[in-house]
Amino acid sequence: MNNKDLLKTPKKSTIFSVLHLALAPLFVIHGVLMVSWAHAQMSPATSISRADSKTHPLELGNPFEMPGPVDKQKTRLIFYRSATSHFKGGSTVYFNGMYHATLSRNAYTSLCVSPGVGTIGIKAVMVGAPSKTSLDSNTAVEMQGGYNQYIRVIEDQNIQVIETVKEQEALAELITSRAQIHTLSRVVPVQMCNSTADQAAVTNEVAPTPKSTPTPAPVAPKALANVSVQNITLGTDALFAFAGADRKALGAQGHIALDNLIANVKANYSSIERIHVLGYADPIGEAQVNDRLASVRAQTVREYLKENGLQSTLITSEGRGSNALVVATCGRLAQAEDIACNAPNRRVKVVISGVMR
Template sequence: MKLANTKIHQGISLRQRLHRFAQVAIWVVSGAATAALAQGSGTQQYLETQQAGVNARIEVLGKAFTSPYPIGADQSRIMLYRTEPSRLSGATSVFVDGRYHTSLVPGAWSALCYRSGTSELGARQMQVGSRPKDLADSITAVQLQGGQTHYLRVQEEQGRPVLQPVPAAQAHQEMVQFKEQVHTVSRVAQACREGVAPAAVAQPGNAAHRITLPADTLFAFNRSDAAGMTGPGLAAMDNLLAMLKADFSRVEGMHVVGHADPLGNAQDNERLALQRARTVANYLQTRSSSMAITTEGRGDRDPVISTCSRQITARSIACNQPNRRVVVEVMGTRR
């Protein structure tokens, strides 16, 4: 019994320490935003404190964004940024596989080098004086490709921050006047190893093309695994691949987003939406191994229809059919 209590106390203490660390980061960047307005653009931005010595001035935003150098084939680079204006108040803290990386204010960017493979990027909106959060507001699963730079933008979705993958050309245009967030130290970034040749960059003007697939067509009821995919669902996936081959001269990547209806437990809906997105992404990846595909689950937070009854009945299940869906966002150049 004592051992169990010790574990509980340690868990609470860890959450409190993480929250205090995040709150300090947010206090700094909130002040930095005010300082930036006072000093204007084109200058090094910082926060004046009441302390003496080296802590009298804390630099918050550093160098302006420039196109990154190529990364080694055994690593991936994650480039995160936050545009402005935004309805999100406070700073957006970003966690990579559960570990803190940075806290972004509007007009700031941050980069890290990391291992290739599947990683989960969590976004958590926090403000000074707010109640501590135990869970991320959203989690985006990303398949990091060796030797490639992946761009993700903080996007507001129904009051929550979501890390949205964007094409390189679009990110470069949006980040042209942004400055690096430098006030905190990443707990996850690796030392970058430079590559020998730059990666290809998509031509400007590319936009995401969205294809919505009904989850009731893709999966049997309440299923999210590959074995639960239906015959019509597999046919729909093959038709999607054929359409991409016919309509796009180049596909830079895809982002698969799973959605659930609001019936039942919210956490179960989150897991169901994310797992369905991952299953669809895995199917696409096995048939197009060179394509970069990321996944995200939004649970029931982004409904198409919000007037259905919350009671689980045959009528409410049928009414919520449009909410159960998987959206495939294709980034590339159309023919």
Template structure:
């Protein structure tokens, strides 16, 4: 990859001049921020907005983001920005190719009332003439997990505030249940060698990254095939097994809890024959290790 001067790129994006040179460095985490992690909650005095642009939005030009007609950020494909505003009515817009006059500031096509204590997920919609597309939590987290933060652009939006989080930030590590266990299995003797290796690697990563292990939640998720009560029990059994292996790997037992979401938090929807559903539902079968990072 061609190397670019980080300070020069920061100047370019701060001025709205997000160039192809900046885009070429989009995968450089030191320049453009870390990969997305689930955001924490905000107090009732704030509303939080996660605005993102997927890699499927074609074009090398930046999408300029405006809040109440003022510049907030510039997003290339595969980037997101997170910010807070006071509760109430605000306008949002995301415009491509509106330089050099930045007329997007005058064309705010979307206004809504944002409630305090809530987080809103919106994405760039290139076909909506600047109007963002609001999406639900499940879709947003599925799309955001491969995106990187836009960390080097200076917001000029006076409505934007620093978020005052009410919960500790967390990091999620998802382990595929299909890697850990055979279909429908959950016990210690059912876990595969590949699954044990995945858990060992996760323990090594947590120790290497120096993450503060104040609280770790192990959450079992299942697909929607079968009865809800059975899935809830299966998710709990799998979470219990993974928790036990994490403890045996040296993580502190007192800080580890296990719970089940059953099939209540699926990330994909499937249809077809039973065999087709089992294959399609693989992303739903997972165990998430959620680590409090502060």
């Protein structure tokens, strides 16, 4: 091949280099389009922005919408955590011992149930931290048919408890909340409160499972032999007539709540070391009267437990008066608004020490 032939016939590598330079912009544009398309496919309309994910470590759904009316034979419970909650982990919600949801900050979930008295358990969970073997609190709540009832999860001295909230206050806090959608409720039977929102919630959140108890987290064999401490909080409004404290003031709903507590203890503990009952009062009225109310309420609960199935158990009681308020921002006058606001402060705490099954 002579020099002229070399000039007429370029090398293949030179041709490919020229083509690569010419087509490179097209490959870049195609790559950008494919990445954008992939993100669009992976990110549903209800997903959270990256900035929000720092506040919401759990997947959240649609923004909160004011719920519709409720069938008179049903009660819609709306659980939520406010955006100002200090706890960075999740709050696991149990209804009558059955798992319902785990809430992050500024998230909510709803549950349709039958009216009456039920127990709501709360357990704080943190990713990477050891799983708790007991609930932070387990509160008896009276549910009224035909109503939406708002229940806020709050922190109280390193444990999580609930408080009922008036609708206007709850709606103001829920305005930026999103639905919890990352787990399935195990509450049975599945019920709906005759609204489109509830039908969607049942479809997205509730699994039709026959299980009636939450699946326990794996626990090391050694931990099973250790004594654990469980705090169960019962609202005195569901136990006693208002301002009542003795056995005569313990109503039918109070009997049901305490019977459920006794059944819970028998079912979940292989042995009981001690049960300690603490009575608390609200700050309305004279301090001496509140101290007496708290003490008598604790003693009444103690006597009921001893007489109805826990005879052989060491049970003690004491009154704490109004010295440890769950909500300290309420008024202290004997008027309807202050009485309702102070409801979370009127409570009986049952501290159970024993070996769980």
